[in-house]
Amino acid sequence: MTVNPNAFEMAQQQFDHVAEMLNLDPQVREMLRWPMREYHFRIPVHMDDGTIRVFEGFRVQHNDARGPNKGGIRFHPAETIDTVRALAMWMTWKCAVADIPLGGGKGGVVIDPATLSVTEKEKLCRGFIQRIWKDIGPRNDVPAPDVGTNPQMMGWMMDEYSKLSGQFTPGVITGKPLGGGGSLGRTEATGFGVVYTIREALKHLKMDPARCTAAIQGFGNVSQYAAIGFIEQLKGKVVCVSYWDRDDRIGYTVSKTDGVDPNFLKTITDQYGSIDKAKAKAAGYVIEDANAWITKEVDILIPAALEGQINAETVRQINPRVKLIAEGANGPTTPEADEEIKKRGIFIIPDFLCNAGGVTVSYFEGVQNDMNFYWTKDEVLEKLDTKMTQAFHAVLEMSEKENVYMRDAAYMVAIDKVVKAMQLRGWL
Numbered sequence: 001m002t003v004n005p006n007a008f009e010m011a012q013q014q015f016d017h018v019a020e021m022l023n024l025d026p027q028v029r030e031m032l033r034w035p036m037r038e039y040h041f042r043i044p045v046h047m048d049d050g051t052i053r054v055f056e057g058f059r060v061q062h063n064d065a066r067g068p069n070k071g072g073i074r075f076h077p078a079e080t081i082d083t084v085r086a087l088a089m090w091m092t093w094k095c096a097v098a099d100i101p102l103g104g105g106k107g108g109v110v111i112d113p114a115t116l117s118v119t120e121k122e123k124l125c126r127g128f129i130q131r132i133w134k135d136i137g138p139r140n141d142v143p144a145p146d147v148g149t150n151p152q153m154m155g156w157m158m159d160e161y162s163k164l165s166g167q168f169t170p171g172v173i174t175g176k177p178l179g180g181g182g183s184l185g186r187t188e189a190t191g192f193g194v195v196y197t198i199r200e201a202l203k204h205l206k207m208d209p210a211r212c213t214a215a216i217q218g219f220g221n222v223s224q225y226a227a228i229g230f231i232e233q234l235k236g237k238v239v240c241v242s243y244w245d246r247d248d249r250i251g252y253t254v255s256k257t258d259g260v261d262p263n264f265l266k267t268i269t270d271q272y273g274s275i276d277k278a279k280a281k282a283a284g285y286v287i288e289d290a291n292a293w294i295t296k297e298v299d300i301l302i303p304a305a306l307e308g309q310i311n312a313e314t315v316r317q318i319n320p321r322v323k324l325i326a327e328g329a330n331g332p333t334t335p336e337a338d339e340e341i342k343k344r345g346i347f348i349i350p351d352f353l354c355n356a357g358g359v360t361v362s363y364f365e366g367v368q369n370d371m372n373f374y375w376t377k378d379e380v381l382e383k384l385d386t387k388m389t390q391a392f393h394a395v396l397e398m399s400e401k402e403n404v405y406m407r408d409a410a411y412m413v414a415i416d417k418v419v420k421a422m423q424l425r426g427w428l
């Protein structure tokens with residue numbers, strides 16, 4: 001599948017479209033369609049074989065009117081400054097829609113983490129912090145995990161920041177390991193958040209979740225817990241997940257008509273989301289091509305891999321039965337595909353609403369770090385459910401009031417909050 005060539009152009013196009021609908025002041029548009037600040041740096045790492053490799057890194061701070069910049073760090077071979085800019089901008093809207101007092105940021109390193117040893121990965125994480133530590137912190141910019149990074153890596157980063165700043169500072173990074181300042185429920189948060197919004201959307205559409213089927217793209221952190229939550233909490237059926245095969249360098253869809261078992265699939269998946277095809281086949285799964293997930297005759301599609309996956313080309317392959325698209329990934333749908341989805345009347349839960357569960361529990365993690373007192377998993381997930389449910393209904397209400405597409409409604413809710421904060425602070 002193709003990845004959108006320029007995610008930032010896509011993010012700006014989405015923003016411009018709604019700014020026009022809102023008749024937003026051109027000066028305010030100019031402030032919001034670009035990041036406030038960005039850092040470009042190079043990170044030298046002493047590799048295990050004695051050579052030195054230099055990696056390219058970025059941190060983008062889009063807007064901090066509502067609070068410290070917040071957003072993950074991606075380690076991905078196809079990372080570009082424009083992808084990071086887009087993701088940072090989407091974080092501003094995400095925190096506003098989720099109604100958490102944070103702004104938008106994102107980081108990235110151009111690297112395939114699967115090609116590094118554990119020691120090299122640790123050096124790269126520490127090197128990232130050495131380059132940026134003076135410009136992040138619990139009160140100005142708080143990174144977290146995203147594609148290609150995990151809690152252990154956040155633990156190393158937090159340690160490096162604490163060493164450099166001379167004081168233990170767990171609140172500088174979220175998504176840390178449990179016992180190392182992490183919050184219970186953060187691992188499940190994004191996927192479960194997707195499921196809470198699906199539950200509310202199905203109520204709105206008057207569909208019974210227990211009679212619904214779903215097809216999921218991806219089998220990383222978000223998709224694994226979206227699949228588990230959809231089956232265990234909503235009693236629905238997931239007919240396939242897809243993944244990127246590192247050895248074959250192509251994607252596959254792993255299907256089972258009577259429903260996949262994500263807990264089993266997790267046992268045959270490596271830390272980067274590659275499923276063992278032979279073991280899946282032996283367990284009765286069918287291996288299909290990468291695109292098969294989007295063609296399935298299901299009620300719900302959950303794109304949860306990368307941006308640009310539902311585009312002008314693939315949108316035509318969506319089965320007429322599909323009633324709902326829940327965007328687990330950031331930016332999975334291009335503006336061309338959006339037009340087609342609108343025409344077909346498919347209900348969409350837009351990305352920065354649907355996948356806001358991760359940053360919401362990251363926010364809870366920061367709050368727990370500040371209190372130095374930790375909640376139980378049930379407390380965290382209950383608070384998450386409340387936040388996601390409120391956010392979903394605020395966007396739905398806007399969509400009904402203004403008679404607009406759910407993505408446009410989410411932008412309206414978010415832009416209104418960010419602009420208000422800018423006004424209150426005297427920036428406008």
Ligand SMILES: NC(=O)C1=CN([C@@H]2O[C@H](COP(=O)(O)OP(=O)(O)OC[C@H]3O[C@@H](n4cnc5c(N)ncnc54)[C@H](OP(=O)(O)O)[C@@H]3O)[C@@H](O)[C@H]2O)C=CC1
Nearest residue numbers: 147148190218220221222243244272273305329330355358
């Ligand atoms: N983790 C979080 O808390 C949040 C994540 N997100 C977004 O959700 C999406 C997924 O993130 P996350 O689950 O954390 O990342 P992971 O790295 O855990 O998983 C993404 C998976 O998708 C695979 N993949 C890449 N391209 C394709 C493809 N074309 N078809 C099928 N699978 C593919 C990746 O394989 P490979 O590694 O081999 O490339 C990887 O296994 C991203 O858009 C991310 O920004 C949004 C909110 C929060």
Ligand SMILES: O=C(O)CCC(=O)C(=O)O
Nearest residue numbers: 071072144146358359362
């Ligand atoms: O947990 C966080 O702070 C951010 C997660 C993230 O990067 C995202 O929501 O895209």
